[in-house]
Amino acid sequence: MKITLRQIYFSLFLIGVFFMPFNSWEGISFLGEFKRESSVIFFLLGFVFVLVEIINTKKICIPKSGVLTILILFLLWCVLTILFNFPTVLDSYYKKTSGVNRFIRQFVSLLISCVIFLYFYYYSIKDIELKEILQKIRKVLFFSLIVVCVYGFFEIIYLYSGFYPAYQVMRLFDYFPFTEFDIQLNGRISSVTWESPALATYLITIAGWMFSYIITNKSLYKYIPTLSILVLTYYSGSRTALIVILVQLLVFLFIYLNKKQLIKLFLLFSITALFAAVTIFLSKPERMLYDIEKKIESLDFKDNLKTNISNQSRFGIQYANLMVFKEYPITGAGFGQQGFHAVNYYPIWAKKDNWEFKYMYLNKNDPSFAPGYNLYIRLLAETGIIGAFIFLLFIYYLIKKTYWFSKSSKKETKVLGIILLVSFSGYVLNFMQLDTFRIFGFWICLAIFVKISNTESISNTKYLK
DSSP states (O other): OOOOHHHHHHHHHHHHHHTTTOOOSOOOGGGGGGTTOTHHHHHHHHHHHHHHHHHHHTOOOOOOOHHHHHHHHHHHHHHHHHHHTHHHHHHOEETTEEHHHHHHHHHHHHHIIIIIIHHHHHHHHTTSOHHHHHHHHHHHHHHHHHHHHHHHHHHHHHHHHOOHHHHHHHHGGGGSTTOOOOOOSSSOOOTTSSSHHHHHHHHHHHHHHHHTHHHHOOSGGGGHHHHHHHHHHHHHTOHHHHHHHHHHHHHHHHHHOOHHHHHHHHHHHHHHHHHHHHHHHHHOHHHHHHHHHHHHHHTOHHHHHHHOHHHHHHHHHHHHHHHHHHHSTTTOSOTTOHHHHHTTTOOHHHHTTOHHIIIIITOTTSOOOOOOSOHHHHHHHHHHHHHHHHHHHHHHHHHHHHHHHTTOSSHHHHHHHHHHHHHHHHHHHHTTTOOOSOOHHHHHHHHHHHHHHHHSGGGGSGGGO
16 A cells, blocks of 8 residues: 555654653754654654655645734744844853854744644644544544553652562663653652653643543543543642643533533542542551642742742742843843843842752853743743733634634534643643743644634634634
8 A cells, every 4th residue: 555645744743742741861962952852853754744745746735824823923023022132132142152042042943833843733634634633633642641651650659659660660661762761759750751840741731632531432431531630640749730730620621511510520520539538548648648738838839939949940030030021121132032131130039049040040151041930921021011912812812712612513623622722721821830832732732723723614603703
């Protein structure tokens, strides 16, 4: 049987989706901030095959959507912010990096995510029925979750019981592609990802897809993916994931289920959770009480600010970026330029006894710049109120239109609409604690959004005018 280019790049797309969480290897250094992301290898290779098909057919597909117009406007504004601040950008130099160099690297990284990869995602699914998109992407994500759960299961056993055979099983993952064995010493699991926050981001990415099994399947097994997400979230120890995935679950339940179904599902989860809690408590009551106490303490940001290095750095850098926004309120300091200006505003309480500032953020010999820890604040600092407004308009458009997709009378459109709404809700919240556009799931969801807008009759209804 003859293999077509379409089959090749669509297969590479699905393989890339499968490998999204597998980033606990050293990576490929020349890929910059994408170096750990194994999916990039397949997405870039797939994009090459897309280009080959375009050259062979001499036809190029240009997707049309109002949300893409807003995205293009945002990209143009990012360039304009550099032009408006060009004298300052030209003089900027920190950590052996110039302002111009920093802009180029950051803007190229942005273009890779929201132009090259987005186009590849859309091109891969543009000729596929929505039912097939739902089934294949979700199945691939489910298989990916199985591997994540297996590693996470043995990680939990080893961390909480010291069962040595579990450690030996985890070592076998050194032979799994793009995965290197590592164990967190802080009681938090990271599974096949390189750190616990990365696992949290992955769980937020696939939550909507796994929740959707409750809609489409009839057996009790349909709840297993959702329970797996909740268990992994708990043991990841991520405060953000605990809050975001809870919100995602609430969005899912309230958008899909009626009042009677909500009560039934609530009772089922309550009974299951109670049974699990009693079982764990009877086996190790002191450990369970300790874990619950720690989870509650982790949500106390005020007290943690005094004792938690991570929180000191996070809130200190966010404060500094707000000061940069105050200095450049309209146009911002220029896209990618936050690191050159925020260094002048780091508060004393954030730097005090904080090794992260001493050895990384204020160390001129360390080439890495401090992360912004909040995409919205980063955009205020770098693109000003105008850039932040355009991006928020982009997000608003996505949420509004996705909501109407979730109300469609067509089953596939409805289910995908719910998945997208749950996913975008999670991303909107997660952007409050990270400042990168390197979120593959977000752009994949955007590609599906554009696909639905361009192919479904719902795009011609009064809701999408």
